[in-house]
Amino acid sequence: MSYTGTFRIWRGDTDGGALTDFEVEVNEGEVVLDVLHRLQATQAPDLAVRWNCKAGKCGSCSAEINGKPRLLCMTRMSVFEPGDVVTVTPMRTFPVIRDLVTDVSFNYAKAREIPSFTPPAELAPGEYRMAQVDVERSQEFRKCIECYLCQDTCHVVRDHEENKDSFAGPRFLMRVAELEMHPLDVADRVPAAQEEHGLGQCNITKCCTDVCPEGIKITDNALIPMKERVADRRYDPLVWLGRTISRRRG
Template identity: 75%
Template sequence: MSYQANFRVWRGDSSGGSLEPYQVEVNEGEVVLDIVHRLQATQAPDLAVRWNCKAGKCGSCSAEVNGRPRLLCMTRMSTLPADEPVTITPMRTFPVLRDLVTDVSFNYTKAREVPSFVPPPDLKPGQYRMQQEDVNRSQEFRKCIECFLCQNTCHVVRDHEENKPAFSGPRFLMRVAELDMHPLDAAAEGGLDRKRSAQEEHGLGMCNITKCCTEVCPEHIKITDNALIPLKERAVDRKYDPLVWLGSKILRRAN
């Protein structure tokens, strides 16, 4: 069953822009990205939008639909009110390049700042062994498709541009948490304390665990509950628990 829907799509670039009205045909079973493609084909051939797989796995088509960060390819038209205009805008946290396309290079900068997994020096590839429970803990975080919707909705950077240099955002704090809980990560042997790094270099203390990042994750990763809160707990134990503090001093002295 088809119907005509009213859309308001943000058009512009870094110098400014506005919401432009369109009326577009909607068919049963379609998603917002289908409508954007029809809009390009029939009325706005110069409309810029980033997309790739249209299967919710590449994370390319991130935008905001009626003010909520979403993947355009995973937002079904049937979930939106048919009698109200549908507003599509670019992600607000990142600079606009053109129309619905934003400059997400901030995220790649932050990704490079997270030291990678450090394998144990005495183990060779093929010799790694992990308990299934340890695999289960970190496997959830590996589902991330880097759509950066969590980064976009996090108000620490969304509402405070000045925080960006000091705050890596939920996606990369989750990466630090994943590596910190990895039983085979030998970063500490090389002098890298991932908990200290999370606090001092990635801004863990700026996260106030409102769970807005979890709410918009298309992969339903429990970013706050399973990554950020446990990482905060481990960082606090390391810094303020007197027994942990004393143990670290003794071990440091022994080495």
């Protein structure tokens, strides 16, 4: 079934912009990105939209559809009624470059602030041995495609630009959790999670989990366990005492 859909797309750059209406053909089985490509081919050849794999794996085509952070390539047109107006805007947490393309370099800066995987000094590459049960938790976080929709929806930075200095965002707090839970990572990442990456600013309202296209349980499996590890260290004298006496790492 084909029909003519109404799309309201934000067009502009750092100097300003506006939502512009387009009437575009929509065919059965298409996703929003397909329609945007048709729009580029037929009416707006200069429409800027970032995309790559069209399979929900590269994380390039992040945008906001009817106000919700989503991947353009994973949002089926079948979720809309033919009479619906589909509004597409760039992610509203990051600086816009043009049209639907934003500057996500904030995320690269935050990524660089996290020390990389730190294996035991006595182990050479090729000598790593891990039990599957020990790496499972970290493996869930490796599914991340770095679309930054979680960063986009997180109100800590979305609604408070001033927090961008102190808050790494859910994607990178999850990266800290991934390394902290890794059986061969020997770096102590708990103090930095709270003091440098702003874990305490997270109020676990789960929007990051809600928008994750990979279905990663960011809040339950990464952020809350990290908050509990911080509580072990800073707010639980019994655990602190036990660790001090035994000097063990689980």
